[in-house]
Each structure stands twice: as structure tokens, then as C-alpha cells.
Amino acid sequence: MSQFLRMNAVLGFLHLATSYLFSTFVLSIMPVATSNPLSSVQMSEKATEDYESMADRNPVVESSEYAYRGLATNLVQVNGDGVKQAARHIRHKLLVESYTPRTWRTHPLHICPPDARSASASEPERILDDSLSKSVLDWIFLISALNFSFWSPLEGRPERYGVEWWAGWDDARAAAAAEEIGQDDCGSGSESGSEEAHELNHVHGETAPSASPEEPQRKVHTGYWALVAALDRALEEDIPITTPSFYASEAACPDSLIAHVFRAASQSSEEIPLLTQRIAIMREVGFILCNSFGGTFKGFIDEFHRIHDGQGSALDLVKMVAATFPSFRDEVYYEGHKVCLWKRAQILVAETWAAFYPAPPSSNSTDTSVPAPTLIPASPHPIFPSATGPCISALTMFADYRVPQILHHLRILTYPSALLRKLHAHTPLAPGSREEVSLRAASIVAVERVRVEILSLMAAEERSEKAVEEGTDMDTVSSVLIDFYLWDLAKKVESGEEKIEGIQTAEMVPIHRTRSIWY
Incomplete structure (x- = not known):
């Protein structure tokens, strides 16, 4: 029997390796900007050396500035006056709407981990050992891996x-409860599916209150939210689609099953874009x-903690x-100059940062009504437990096709x-x-300038320069949070x-249409 199991393990690894080689081939024919003759492994080793040599600099900022300066003469430009006006507007909205990292937990489709406040202050990363936390990390990772091209x-x-699917997890939970009551009345019931799928299905953490508690609501989700809804629906159906060992295997998770996971609503006449590429990436x-x-x-994340001895930053x-x-x-x-845009790499880290953002002291774990500048975590961040924290302000906005549209509308960008x-x-x-x-480089540069302008406004509001530079305010006005809001x-x-009021706006032009795996 042991020999049989060993043979199965070998065959399983060979199957995964074959899947990976096929995926690498498909990735090589994806709609990308450039190709490189180096193999994936060589690229990873070379990339590691390159990125480690960058020290604390974010190459996205520096290379985007380079590309922007070279292209701005006759293409997209950043409007200084627009930056100043929009910065005041955005600053006001972030305060009035209490837009904080904890806002992430309020979306009805999000699966939330246990609150980091319950972890030990001396070992905040211990909360990551919770089985729900592990499942949420896998859920965020797959969403970020597939977060592209929804136009x-x-x-x-x-x-x-x-x-x-349901309007959110509260509706799914209510529907499941009603079904269980019906099954109990009939004296029947069954359990099926994987342990991971059951955990996310039945114990999916904190979510926003249902808008209609009496009757579970279904809706058709579009754009990015169609991706999230498709994965949530699969988990509700006890398909462990967010488990890496499952979706890596063509035997356990064939292409036809992935296509089923992303099946369109009956009213839709089109399928999810770039399905072949999405499967290859999975x-x-x-x-x-x-x-x-x-x-x-x-x-x-464990390897990240080991490499950086628990002192690693978001960057x-x-x-x-x-x-x-x-x-x-x-x-x-x-x-001839490499321009790093890293939309999905940065958004993966940003989503993880927001999902596990600790609650402020003496507040309800789901309360996001605390004004942004006072939202100081009660405990260290479990992903970034060092004394300096995540330093999320080192990240940029996520250069896609949606944020440039609103940047132009706010007159931050001119076309x-x-x-x-x-x-x-x-x-x-x-x-x-x-x-x-x-478009992408100018958007990154523009949001960085908005962030700097907001910091200047905060300094002018009788906050000391030291508090702005060294306090948590730096992260509350990060380009990440500005991007989430925009x-x-x-x-x-x-x-x-x-409708935006109080400042001058430009027309709301259509998004730019680029079919790509990057955004």
C-alpha cells in the first residue's frame, strides 16, 4: 500500500508539473506588452535580485515618473490645479464618509477573517494560524490573481x-438557514464537499448587515464583482475553488469545472473575458x-516573515x-527602460492589509465610523507585526482602466x-x-501628487510636520486608500x-479598452 501511495504522490507531482508547464506556455501567448526569453524560474531568480537591490524604493513610483516625463509632452498630463482641488475634495470625503482600511470589511461579498484584536499583542501573527484566516488568505490571493479585464x-x-448569486453573504446565510429549517421539517439533510469549502460557506466571518433581513435577495453582479460572486457562489456550492492544491490540478479541477464556476447569468450573452488565460494563471x-x-x-506569508525576520513591510x-x-x-x-506597474501584486498586498487591519481600541470590531485620522489599531498588524508596521504609504494606486476615468473626471488628468x-x-x-x-503611468504619478497635497493640507490643519511624517496619518492618506475610494x-x-459637487469636473469619458491579464 505504501508503494502505491508513493507512486500516486509521484504521479500527482508530475501532473502538477505538466499543468505548470502548460500554464507557462499559455502565459507566453497572453496579450502582454513584452516577452522575455528567460524561463519562469530564471525570471524569478533575476527578479528577486533586481527587486532586492531596490532597497526601500518603490520601483513603481520611480519608473512611472520616468515614463510619464517621457510621454507627457503629447499624451496624458497631470493638471496641478486639478490635483489641488481634488485633494481637498477627497480629503473631505475620506473624513465625512469615515473611509478607512476597516471599510473593506463592510462589503457584503467579502469574507472577513477573525478580528486581529483578539490576537496576542506580542505575537499578532498568531491569528494567521486560525483556519478561517488561512482560508481568507487563499480567497484574497486567488481573487487578486484573477483581478483583470472585466470591461x-x-x-x-x-x-x-x-x-x-445572492446580494451578499448575509443573504446566502439566511437562505441556507431557511433551507436547513425546511430539511429539518422533512427529517432530511446531507453534508458534502470539502472542509475548506464548508468553512468559508458556513463560517465566513463578519460581513455587513443585510439590507433586507426578511427575504434573501439575489442579484446579477457585473465587472470585478462578478469575479468575487463567482468564487463565493462556488464555495457555497462546496467547490473548494480557492484551495491552491485543488485549482492547480487538472485532474481534481478540470477546465470544464472552472468554466462552470465562472458560468454567466441566464441574461448574459457573453462569457467571462480571457477564460483560457485565467485557467493558465490558476x-x-x-x-x-x-x-x-x-x-x-x-x-x-510565513516565508515572507522568515526572510525578513518579521520586520518586512508592505513593499x-x-x-x-x-x-x-x-x-x-x-x-x-x-x-529601453523597465517600467514596473505591478497592479495586481500591489492590490494583493493592499487587500490583505485591509482585510486583517486591526480594530481601534475600545471599538466594536465592525465599527468603521471612527474618523480616519483617529483610527489607530489596538494591536500590531498580523501580516506586518514590526514596530514600523506595514508602511502602506510606500505603495501606489493600482493602475487599471477605471481609476484613470475618474481622475480625468476630477480634472486631475488631462487628455x-x-x-x-x-x-x-x-x-x-x-x-x-x-x-x-x-494613461497608467500618469495615473500613478497623479495619485502620488494627490497624496502629497493631502499631507500638506493636514500639516496646514495645525498638525505638526512630525505627526504627519511619523504618525499613523501617513497610512490613512496612502495612495492605496485613495485608490479604494476613487x-x-x-x-x-x-x-x-x-454626482460630484463643490468642485469643477470634466466629462465622464469612457474607460480605455485594453484586453490584458495585468488589469
């Missing part, structure tokens, strides 16, 4: 790709996690992600007439093209749910 030519129409990242990190993102984690996973390595070349014509005509912009790189704002403005 649709059918934007605003019911036929666009969408996923039908195989790639799943193989790497299983082969090198014990089969979980928690194992990756250190971003660099490790980009160095380890080829499909997170969002880079292009402009005039040349030729680019405006292309956007209105829905002309695709090729990945790595001058216009596409200009992305939500863009969706609200586009849908007509919200």
Missing part, C-alpha cells in the same frame, strides 16, 4: 457578462504555492510577490484630443502602447448613484 463592449446592458500560481510554500498563501511583500509569480509581474519597457476621440470611439489600446502606458466613486458616478 465589456456591452457596458450598461443586461446582456453583458454577469454572475447571478494552474501557474497554484503549482508555485504547492511546490514551494506548502500549498497555501499563508505558507507564502517588501509586493516585491516578493512580483519576484515569485510571473503572472503578477506587470512590467513594460519604454525606450489630448486624439486620445479623447479614441476613447469615445471605443478604439482598443494595445497593451504596452504609448497611449496605454501614458474606484468606488468611479462606479457610483458612472451608474448615476452619485
